[in-house]
Amino acid sequence: MAEPIISFERVNKWYGNDFHVLRDIDLVVAAGERIVVCGPSGSGKSTLIRCINRLEDHQEGRIVVTGIELSDDVKAIEQVRRQVGMVFQQFNLFPHLTVLENLTLAPMWVGKTPRKQAEENAMQQLERVKIAEQANKYPLQLSGGQQQRVAIARALCLTPKIMLFDEPTSALDPEMIKEVLDVMIELANQGITMICVTHEMGFAKAVADRVIFMDQGQIVEQNTPHEFFDRPQNERTKDFLSKILGS
Amino acid sequence: MAGSVFLPIPARPAPVKTEGVLPWMRANLFGNWVNSLVTALIAVAIGYAASAFLSWGLVNAVFAPSADQCQAARGSGACWGVIVEKFRIIIFGRYPYAEQWRPEIGTILLLGLLIMSCIRRFWKPWLVPAWIVVLFAFFSLMGGGRLGLSDVGSDQWGGLPLTIMLATLSIVFAYPLAILVALGRMSTLPAIRSLCIIYVELIRGVPLISVLFMASFMFPLFLPVGKSPDVLLRVLVGITLFSAAYLAEVVRGGLQAIPKGQVESSQSLGLTYWQTQRKIVLPQALAMVVPGIVNSFIAIFKDTSLVTIVSLYELTGAMGLALNSEADWRPFKIEGYLFITLIYFVFCFSMSRYSLWIEHQVGRSKTR
Ligand SMILES: Nc1ncnc2c1ncn2[C@@H]1O[C@H](COP(=O)(O)OP(=O)(O)OP(=O)(O)O)[C@@H](O)[C@H]1O
Ligand SMILES: [Mg+2]
Numbered sequence: 001m002a003e004p005i006i007s008f009e010r011v012n013k014w015y016g017n018d019f020h021v022l023r024d025i026d027l028v029v030a031a032g033e034r035i036v037v038c039g040p041s042g043s044g045k046s047t048l049i050r051c052i053n054r055l056e057d058h059q060e061g062r063i064v065v066t067g068i069e070l071s072d073d074v075k076a077i078e079q080v081r082r083q084v085g086m087v088f089q090q091f092n093l094f095p096h097l098t099v100l101e102n103l104t105l106a107p108m109w110v111g112k113t114p115r116k117q118a119e120e121n122a123m124q125q126l127e128r129v130k131i132a133e134q135a136n137k138y139p140l141q142l143s144g145g146q147q148q149r150v151a152i153a154r155a156l157c158l159t160p161k162i163m164l165f166d167e168p169t170s171a172l173d174p175e176m177i178k179e180v181l182d183v184m185i186e187l188a189n190q191g192i193t194m195i196c197v198t199h200e201m202g203f204a205k206a207v208a209d210r211v212i213f214m215d216q217g218q219i220v221e222q223n224t225p226h227e228f229f230d231r232p233q234n235e236r237t238k239d240f241l242s243k244i245l246g247s
Numbered sequence: 248m249a250g251s252v253f254l255p256i257p258a259r260p261a262p263v264k265t266e267g268v269l270p271w272m273r274a275n276l277f278g279n280w281v282n283s284l285v286t287a288l289i290a291v292a293i294g295y296a297a298s299a300f301l302s303w304g305l306v307n308a309v310f311a312p313s314a315d316q317c318q319a320a321r322g323s324g325a326c327w328g329v330i331v332e333k334f335r336i337i338i339f340g341r342y343p344y345a346e347q348w349r350p351e352i353g354t355i356l357l358l359g360l361l362i363m364s365c366i367r368r369f370w371k372p373w374l375v376p377a378w379i380v381v382l383f384a385f386f387s388l389m390g391g392g393r394l395g396l397s398d399v400g401s402d403q404w405g406g407l408p409l410t411i412m413l414a415t416l417s418i419v420f421a422y423p424l425a426i427l428v429a430l431g432r433m434s435t436l437p438a439i440r441s442l443c444i445i446y447v448e449l450i451r452g453v454p455l456i457s458v459l460f461m462a463s464f465m466f467p468l469f470l471p472v473g474k475s476p477d478v479l480l481r482v483l484v485g486i487t488l489f490s491a492a493y494l495a496e497v498v499r500g501g502l503q504a505i506p507k508g509q510v511e512s513s514q515s516l517g518l519t520y521w522q523t524q525r526k527i528v529l530p531q532a533l534a535m536v537v538p539g540i541v542n543s544f545i546a547i548f549k550d551t552s553l554v555t556i557v558s559l560y561e562l563t564g565a566m567g568l569a570l571n572s573e574a575d576w577r578p579f580k581i582e583g584y585l586f587i588t589l590i591y592f593v594f595c596f597s598m599s600r601y602s603l604w605i606e607h608q609v610g611r612s613k614t615r
C-alpha cells in the first residue's frame with residue numbers, strides 16, 4: 001500500500017464527560033483511496049470525519065493527516081484544513097456572498113491568490129460542477145442540488161488532497177441527488193482521496209475502494225464494496241444492510 | 248370514460264386591489280356607524296388640538312426678540328423671539344461670542360464628513376485619513392492655541408458642537424469596542440469571556456449619571472493633582488464605555504443567530520478565527536441587528552444631554568444657560584425646549600431613516 005495520507009491510532013473521543021462517541025478507532029487511508037462510511041444514526045460517522053479536519057478534537061490516540069499530527073497547535077490545524085476540503089449535509093454556503101465570492105474567499109484569504117486568478121480558477125471549478133452560469137447569484141437563489149454542487153466547487157478551490165463528504169445528498173430532493181452524485185463520481189475518477197459518509201449504496205458500489213461500517217462509536221467492519229454487500233461478516237452489518245437495502 | 252383529459256386553466260389576473268384614498272377611507276374609517284362616529288370624534292379632537300396649537304404657535308405668536316411683547320402675549324401666544332434673542336447661546340453655549348465662527352466651521356466639517364461616511368459612494372480608503380484630518384481640524388478650531396487662534400478651554404465649549412462631537416466620537420469608539428466585547432463574550436477562552444461578562448454586567452448595573460460623575464469628579468481623586476486628563480476626555484471615555492456595553496449586547500444577539508455551520512464551513516476552508524469573524528460571522532450578524540444598533544446610536548446621541556450635570560453645557564445645558572441668565576426671558580422655557588426638541592428630532596429621525604436604508608441595502612443579498 002502507498003504512503004498513508006490519513007491515519008487514526010486508537011483514537012477515543014468523548015462529548016462531555018460521559019458520552020464515549022468514538023471508541024478505539026484504528027484507520028489507515030492511502031492516498032487516492034475512496035472510502036464510504038455508513039452506519040446507523042448516532043453511530044459517530046460525522047464525528048469521525050470531522051476529527052480529520054479537527055472540527056472536533058479527540059482526547060486519546062493520534063490522528064495524522066498528510067504527515068501533520070492534529071493537536072492544539074492552531075497553525076498545524078490551519079495547514080491541514082488547507083489540504084482537506086469538506087462538504088456538509090446542509091451545504092453551509094455563505095448567504096451574504098455571491099456564488100463566485102463563496103468560491104474565491106478561501107483562495108484569496110488563505111491561499112493569498114490574487115483576485116483575478118482566484119476568479120478564473122473559481123470559474124473553472126464551477127464549470128467542473130456544471131453551474132458556471134450561476135456565478136453571480138446568491139446561494140439562496142439556487143436549488144438544493146445546485147447549492148451542494150457550489151459547495152463541492154468551493155471545497156475544490158484550494159485544490160485539496162482529501163475531500164470529506166458528510167451525507168452530501170441527505171438534504172436533497174430525489175431528483176437532485178443524481179446531479180450531485182454525478183459530480184462526486186467524476187471527482188472520484190480523478191484520483192482525489194475521498195471519504196464519504198452516505199447511505200447511497202449505488203454510489204458506494206460504483207466508486208468506493210472500501211466501505212466502513214460503524215456502530216456505537218466503533219468500526220465494526222470494513223471491506224471492499226463487493227465483499228461488504230455480498231458477504232457481510234458481522235451480525236450488526238447484516239442487520240443494517242437488510243434495513244437499508246430493504247430486503 | 249376514455250381516461251380523463253387534462254384541462255389547463257388559463258391564467259387570469261389577480262383580483263384588483265382597491266387603491267386610492269377615498270376607497271381606503273370608506274373601508275377603514277366609515278365602514279359602519281360605530282367607525283364613522285369614532286372617526287368623527289377623533290377628527291374633532293385633532294382639529295381642536297391643531298387649531299389651538301396653531302393659534303398659540305403661529306397666529307398669536309411673537310417673533311420679534313422683544314421681552315415686552317412676549318410678556319404681553321404670555322398665555323395666548325408663543326414667544327419665538329426668545330430663540331432669536333438667545334440663538335447664539337443656545338447653539339454655542341459659553342463659547343466666546345467673537346470666536347463662534349470656529350465651532351461653526353468645525354461642526355460643519357464634522358457633519359459634512361459624517362454624512363459622506365454614510366453614503367456608499369464614499370466608502371473608500373481615504374475616508375480614514377479624512378477623519379483624522381477633520382477631527383484634528385475640529386479640535387484645533389475649538390481649542391485654539393495654535394495658528395494664531397486664541398486658547399479656548401474645553402470648559403467653555405458648549406451647545407450643538409459639543410453635542411455632535413460627543414455623540415460622534417462615542418459612537419465611533421463604542422461601535423468597534425462593542426464588537427470586540429460581544430466576540431469576547433462568545434469566546435471559548437474562559438478568562439476573556441468572564442472579563443467581558445463582568446464589564447457588561449457592571450456597566451449595565453449603574454446609571455449613566457453615576458458613570459459621568461465618576462469620570463468627572465471621582466477619577467481625578469485617584470491621580471496626582473493636575474495630572475488627570477481633560478474633563479471632556481474623561482466624560483467621552485465614560486459615555487463610550489457605557490454605550491459600548493449596551494451595544495455589545497445588541498451585537499451579541501446577532502452573533503447568536505449565526506448558524507454553527509457557517510463557522511464550521513469557514514474553518515474547514517482554513518480561514519483563521521479573525522478571518523472567519525470578519526468575513527463570515529460579523530457581516531451577517533451585524534446586518535441582522537441594524538435596527539438595534541441604530542437604536543443604540545440614537546440613545547447615545549440623546550444621552551449626551553446628561554453631561555450638563557458635570558458642567559459641560561451641550562445643547563440642553565446651553566438652552567438652560569441661555570434662558571436662566573436673564574430674568575426677562577426665563578418664563579419662555581417651553582419655546583426653548585420645543586426648539587431644541589426640533590434639533591434633536593432632526594438628528595434622530597435622520598438616523599432612523601438611514602437605518603431603514605441600510606436594512607434595505609443588506610437585505611438585497613438575502614432575496615430568495
Ligand atoms: N456536540 C455534541 N455534543 C454532545 N453530543 C453530540 C454532539 N454531536 C453529536 N453528539 C452525539 O454523538 C453521537 C454521534 O453523533 P454523530 O453526529 O457523529 O452521528 P452520525 O453517525 O453522524 O449520525 P447521523 O447519521 O444521524 O448523522 C450522537 O448520539 C449525537 O447525539
Ligand atoms: Mg451525521
